Amino acid sequence: MVTDQFRELASAEAKALGIPELPLVVIPHPVGGLKEPDVSKRADWAFKEIARYLKSEEGSAGGDDSAKGGPIQFSISKDADIQQSFFYNKGWTDGLPVVLPTPDRVRQMIGSVDREPDEVLGLIPPAWGESTVLKVAINAVMAGCLPSYFSVVLAAVEALLEEKFNLYGVQTTTHPGSPLVIVNGPLARELDINCKGNCFGQGWRANATIGRAVRLVLQNVGGAVPGKLDKATMGHPGKYTYCIAENEALSPWAPLHVDRGFDPFASTVTVVAAEAPQNINDHGSISAEGILTTICGTLAHTGHNNLYWASDLFVVIGPEHAATIAADGYSKQDVKEYIYDHARVPVNKISPGQLENYLSGLTDADYIGPDRTVRVVKTIDDINVIVAGGPGKHSMWVPTFISYSVTKQIK
């Protein structure tokens, strides 16, 4: 059963999984959010469709194994405007002009790594397109990546394909989660991936194009085209590009990749399915506890997924806030423990209907503390703390989707 707004996704999935004749019962959208009489009407509609299906003739299984993807290359006009229209009208862009993936440019991109073009990294849902080194290179060229960035893009795509990232869920959800790519280690500095002022904003070619390449791969190889198989209700600007490096030089603590067991001199990429970052403005506190109170207060609101589904989240502490916190003797573990204990939402801030949704399958005691508050983070290990940003008294936190972050070494 599927609502009409999601019929295209359901049909595409059935085809991609080799069962195009899978019967679909299509009913009007929505079902969630309706009162009982309207749900009952939807059930009546569904039942009529089921009855029709039971009476109809069985569809033919038809067809054999097949491969779809289209021609390997196209001949297009040399007129620049016509070229851009070609790519845009095919649905292959993010709305911005692209760098044309000519054979020469793609060869240079692949030549920057010691990998074979036909090496398969994995299948990207929801279309289950084959992500080869070649296809990632084509999309990296389109994004405007320099060849020196390609190893980062490949590592990011490999990380997204790990089961705990839940790429299938991320690609088809109505939630705005989009991969945030965090780079650590010497390569971040070598490639000038911005970790300082405006790190979440524009201006650095590496940040702009590495994140963009990841998005184009997910869209073009995985088929997650907005409005068709990408069902994000709102999306967010990070779906254009979402890539930073950690400001390891100004962090008073060990960097993320070292926390995760990598050598300090290794270069890594971490991906997490992230909402847009939320600012944490604290110009008044001069103690660790003060800044952490503001951090916890910012996390403690409704409307984000972390409040009811377990997944990890990121707190990106600005260097000045980090220095103040560390000056009071707080380790990163102390910071995590403080956030775990104090980032709580009073139950009376949650609507009864939403609380019922949050509690689905859980008891009150599983979810609500004796003080009638709900923890933002379900386990302390779900909190990740990094340092990034420039001068100023701001930090950020990044709510996430039902997905766990993955770190991969960049080869």
Next chain:
Amino acid sequence: MTLEVLNPLGEVKVKKQALVGREKNLQGKTVVLFSNGKANVGLLFDNLERLLSSQFPSTRTVRKGKKNVALPAPAAVLQETANEADLVICGIGD
């Protein structure tokens, strides 16, 4: 004069699968209502059960499903369902 550019789309290699034969008469059969955990699926299924039992009094309906809306259903639950059901109604994609 033209320019050659490469195709950025992923190749989809479809492995054809066969559906089991259609069950046309539900009398005496088992229908599994498989929930994906979305809001109001329970209520939708309550109504469907009522309708199914009114039209097919000897049909047995069983509820199964997954708890997390965003994660795949556990393989064991899917296998149990396949073993038990003559028909599966899975909902809801919204």
